[in-house]
Amino acid sequence: MMRVLSRSALIAIGVVTIMAARSDAHWEPPTETFPWADPGAVRWVINYSSMDEAQVQFLLDAGFNLIQGGAFAGDAMQIAREGGAHRMMYICSRTIYHEQLFPEHPELREAAILTPEGEYKVIYNNPARYAGCFNQPAWLEYIKGRMDALQEMGVDCIFFDNPMTWACYCPTCREKFRAYSLEQTGTAYELGEAGTPGELERWFTLDTAREFFEQVHAYAHDREEPLFIVANNLSYWLIDQGLVDGVFTEAFAHPPFGKDIAACKIGLAASHGRPTGFLSYIPGPPRQARGVERYHAPGATNMWVALPLPEEYALGCATGIALGGNYMPNMSLNGDRNVLAMTKPEEDRAILDACEGYAGFARQWEALLADQRAGSKVGVLFDLTYGPRTGQILGLDRGNINDLLWLLQSAGVPSDVVVNSDLSRGGLDDFGALLIDGQATLTPQEMTGLREFVERGGTLVLSASLDIRERLEPIEARRKVAEFLPGVSDALYLNVSALDLKMDGYEADSGRIKAMTEGTASLEFAAEPGLWQIGFSYLDESDGRSSYELLVNGTAVGSWTADADDDEWHDFISEPLELTAGDTIAVHGTAGGGEYARVQSLTLRSRTSEAGYEEVTLGEGRVLQMAGSLEALSADECAVALDALRAATPVSGAWPETVLVNVLRQPERGIFSAHIVNHDFVYDDAYAIQEIRPTPEITLQVNDPALTVAWLVAPGAEPSELPVVDGAVTVPPVEIYAAVLLAPGAATLEALTAQ
Structure with missing residues (x-):
C-alpha cells in the first residue's frame, strides 16, 4: 500500500546518547578573553531604536547585562558601561548602499560581488543594496574601520548582520578559485563553468568566508580592549571553526506559534557552549491581526509589523532559560513601536514586567544557570556539512532537526544536539547513546571517533544513510560503513540528495531541484537485490498543485499529487518493490497552478529484514541499524530505537x-x-x-x-x-x-x- 507521510523529511541529522560524564569538549567553559560570556550568566536584550539614559537604566535595573541597541543617545552608553552591562551595536558584513558609499569610498566600486554576467549583485531585491566581496581587501579594510568607529563610541560587542555565503564572480574570486581547485583536485577549474564540481565551488565560497571572518575575529581581539563578536545566522560550519565569540540567530516563529528549539540547541552545539542568543518574531497572521503595515527600507517592500504579547515574551524568556541559551526580548525590531518608549503604557508595562521577572529569576539563580552543560545524555547529530554541500547561504536548515527533537520529546525523551567535530574531539563524553537519522556526511576521522564511542559502551542508533569521505573529496571517494563499524551494512537505508540525480527538465534550486514545467530525475540502482521501498521528499506549496510519478525502468509504479497546500516538505513512500542492480529509478514531476515540482531527496529502505533493524555488538557497546529514518519506521521498529535512547537519559517521562x-x-x-x-x-x-x-x-x-x-x-x-x-x-x-x-x-x- 502506498503511503504519503506528512512530517518534514529528516535530512542531515542524527541523535546521540553517550555514557561518559565529562563535558569539556562538547560545551566548553568561557574563554580567558571573555570570562563573563557564560550563557547562563548572560541576560541579552535587543532594542534597535535609539535608547536614552532612562531606558538603559531600566534595562540595567531589570537585570540585563548585554544590551544590543541601534543607538545610545546622550550618556546612555556611559550609563550602561558603569552599570556593568556589555554594549553591542551593528555592522552589516555585506551591504553596500552604493549611492552613499561609492562616492565616500570609491575603492568599494571594485570590492562588490559580481554576478556571472559581471553585474553588481543586488541583494534583498533592493536596487540600493549591493554586497561586499569577502575576497576583496578593500572590503575587509572598510569593515575594520567600522569596527574601530564603534569601539570609539563605547561599544565592546559587535553584531555582524547578513554574513551570507553568496558566490562572487569578480576577477579576484575567479583567480582564487583556479588556484583553490588546482590545489584541492589537481585541476584548475573555472567558476560557474560546465564541468566544474558544484560542491567544490560551494566549499570555496565557505572557505572564503572562513578566511574573511578569521581576519575579522583576529582584528577584534588584537587590541587593548578586545571586542566580542557575533554574526547573524552565520553558517554553523563556520561557527564550529571558532570564528565568533557567541551566536546570534533569528529563529523561526515566536513561541507558541513556532516551537523552534533547534536554533538555540544547534547554536550551543556548534559554538561549543558560547552565549547563543535567539531572536523570534510573531508570524504573519498574528502580525496582521495585531499590527500595522509599514514600508521596510532594507527590503524595499511593505510588511506587517507587530510585537508579541506580554505572556508570549514570558514564554520566550522561559524557553531561553530552559534551553541553556539566551532568548532576546525584542523591544522594537519589526515591531509597531518601541516598548521602552511606553506608547501603549498598559501593554508595554506588562511586557517590561514579564521580561524583568524572568531576568530577575535568571539573576537570582545564576549560581545554578552558569557553568551548565547539556544534560540529557541523548544527543542529536546535526551534520554541519549539509548546508555548505547543498549551497545554502545561511545556516538555516534546521526545520528537520527541530521535528526530530520534538519527535523525541513526544516520546518522553529529552535530547541535545552534537555536531560533526564532537565525534572526533571527545565531544561525545557527555552522552550515552547515539542516533544518526536521515543522512549525514562524516569524515574517516569522525567515523573513527564514532567507533570508539560505541566500543567504550555507547549505543548507536543508526537510522541514516552515511556518506564517508573527506570534506573536499568527490562523492566517488566515499568509504564503506563496515570499514569503521564492522558488521554494519551500507544497504539497509540509503538517502540520495536530489542534486546527485541525473536530471532532464529539472534544475538545481538551493539544495534541492525543481521542474518549472515538467522534468525527470533518475538514479541507477546499485545496492543489493531484494525488496526495497522507494521514497521521494517533495515540497507542497500553497499556490498550486504539482504532480509526480514514480517509475522503475520506465514503468509507473506510483503517483501522487502535492495537494496539502501547507508549504511543508512531505514524503511519498512506495510499496515494497523487487529491485536488481542496474534498474533505473526515476521521478517525473509536473508543475501545476504555479507550483513547481520540487524534490529534495530520494530514499531507499531495505525490506529484506523482517525485524526492520539489525543489531551489532562492538566492544562494550552496540549499534542498532534501522532500515529507514525514524519517521519511516513502523511503530514497533520506532519503539526499539526510542527505548534504546530512553535508557540513557537521567530524566524521562510522558x-x-x-x-x-x-x-x-x-x-x-x-x-x-x-x-x-x-x-x-x-x-x-x-x-x-x-x-x-x-x-x-x-x-x-x-x-x-x-x-x-x-x-x-x-x-x-x-x-x-x-x-x-x-x-x-x-x-x-x-x-x-x-x-x-x-x-x-x-x-x-x-x-x-x-x-
Whole structure:
C-alpha cells in the first residue's frame, strides 16, 4: 500500500546518547578573553531604536547585562558601561548602499560581488543594496574601520548582520578559485563553468568566508580592549571553526506559534557552549491581526509589523532559560513601536514586567544557570556539512532537526544536539547513546571517533544513510560503513540528495531541484537485490498543485499529487518493490497552478529484514541499524530505537506535545535540572489570548539513583521540595515555566540559595 507521510523529511541529522560524564569538549567553559560570556550568566536584550539614559537604566535595573541597541543617545552608553552591562551595536558584513558609499569610498566600486554576467549583485531585491566581496581587501579594510568607529563610541560587542555565503564572480574570486581547485583536485577549474564540481565551488565560497571572518575575529581581539563578536545566522560550519565569540540567530516563529528549539540547541552545539542568543518574531497572521503595515527600507517592500504579547515574551524568556541559551526580548525590531518608549503604557508595562521577572529569576539563580552543560545524555547529530554541500547561504536548515527533537520529546525523551567535530574531539563524553537519522556526511576521522564511542559502551542508533569521505573529496571517494563499524551494512537505508540525480527538465534550486514545467530525475540502482521501498521528499506549496510519478525502468509504479497546500516538505513512500542492480529509478514531476515540482531527496529502505533493524555488538557497546529514518519506521521498529535512547537519559517521562522538558546539568555540583515549558496557549480569531491552559501533573522518571532530592523553582515563587518516590517525581501543573532541580542531597541545593 502506498503511503504519503506528512512530517518534514529528516535530512542531515542524527541523535546521540553517550555514557561518559565529562563535558569539556562538547560545551566548553568561557574563554580567558571573555570570562563573563557564560550563557547562563548572560541576560541579552535587543532594542534597535535609539535608547536614552532612562531606558538603559531600566534595562540595567531589570537585570540585563548585554544590551544590543541601534543607538545610545546622550550618556546612555556611559550609563550602561558603569552599570556593568556589555554594549553591542551593528555592522552589516555585506551591504553596500552604493549611492552613499561609492562616492565616500570609491575603492568599494571594485570590492562588490559580481554576478556571472559581471553585474553588481543586488541583494534583498533592493536596487540600493549591493554586497561586499569577502575576497576583496578593500572590503575587509572598510569593515575594520567600522569596527574601530564603534569601539570609539563605547561599544565592546559587535553584531555582524547578513554574513551570507553568496558566490562572487569578480576577477579576484575567479583567480582564487583556479588556484583553490588546482590545489584541492589537481585541476584548475573555472567558476560557474560546465564541468566544474558544484560542491567544490560551494566549499570555496565557505572557505572564503572562513578566511574573511578569521581576519575579522583576529582584528577584534588584537587590541587593548578586545571586542566580542557575533554574526547573524552565520553558517554553523563556520561557527564550529571558532570564528565568533557567541551566536546570534533569528529563529523561526515566536513561541507558541513556532516551537523552534533547534536554533538555540544547534547554536550551543556548534559554538561549543558560547552565549547563543535567539531572536523570534510573531508570524504573519498574528502580525496582521495585531499590527500595522509599514514600508521596510532594507527590503524595499511593505510588511506587517507587530510585537508579541506580554505572556508570549514570558514564554520566550522561559524557553531561553530552559534551553541553556539566551532568548532576546525584542523591544522594537519589526515591531509597531518601541516598548521602552511606553506608547501603549498598559501593554508595554506588562511586557517590561514579564521580561524583568524572568531576568530577575535568571539573576537570582545564576549560581545554578552558569557553568551548565547539556544534560540529557541523548544527543542529536546535526551534520554541519549539509548546508555548505547543498549551497545554502545561511545556516538555516534546521526545520528537520527541530521535528526530530520534538519527535523525541513526544516520546518522553529529552535530547541535545552534537555536531560533526564532537565525534572526533571527545565531544561525545557527555552522552550515552547515539542516533544518526536521515543522512549525514562524516569524515574517516569522525567515523573513527564514532567507533570508539560505541566500543567504550555507547549505543548507536543508526537510522541514516552515511556518506564517508573527506570534506573536499568527490562523492566517488566515499568509504564503506563496515570499514569503521564492522558488521554494519551500507544497504539497509540509503538517502540520495536530489542534486546527485541525473536530471532532464529539472534544475538545481538551493539544495534541492525543481521542474518549472515538467522534468525527470533518475538514479541507477546499485545496492543489493531484494525488496526495497522507494521514497521521494517533495515540497507542497500553497499556490498550486504539482504532480509526480514514480517509475522503475520506465514503468509507473506510483503517483501522487502535492495537494496539502501547507508549504511543508512531505514524503511519498512506495510499496515494497523487487529491485536488481542496474534498474533505473526515476521521478517525473509536473508543475501545476504555479507550483513547481520540487524534490529534495530520494530514499531507499531495505525490506529484506523482517525485524526492520539489525543489531551489532562492538566492544562494550552496540549499534542498532534501522532500515529507514525514524519517521519511516513502523511503530514497533520506532519503539526499539526510542527505548534504546530512553535508557540513557537521567530524566524521562510522558507529557503532552505542548510541553517542552529540557535537561541541563551542572557538573561541579552534580545537579541536574529538568526545565518545563508550557506552550498550551488558546487564541481567538484576532490572536488575543483567551486562555493559557496549565500542564497536567507530570511524572518524571529519575533514572539516576544518586539523585534523591528534588526542588521546584519558578519565577516569583519560593523553592519547594518535591518528594522522590521510587525514582519518580510528580510535578504540579505549570502555567508557563518551572524547573525541577535534582541533586544527591539537600545541602547541594541549599548552597545555591546561600550565594
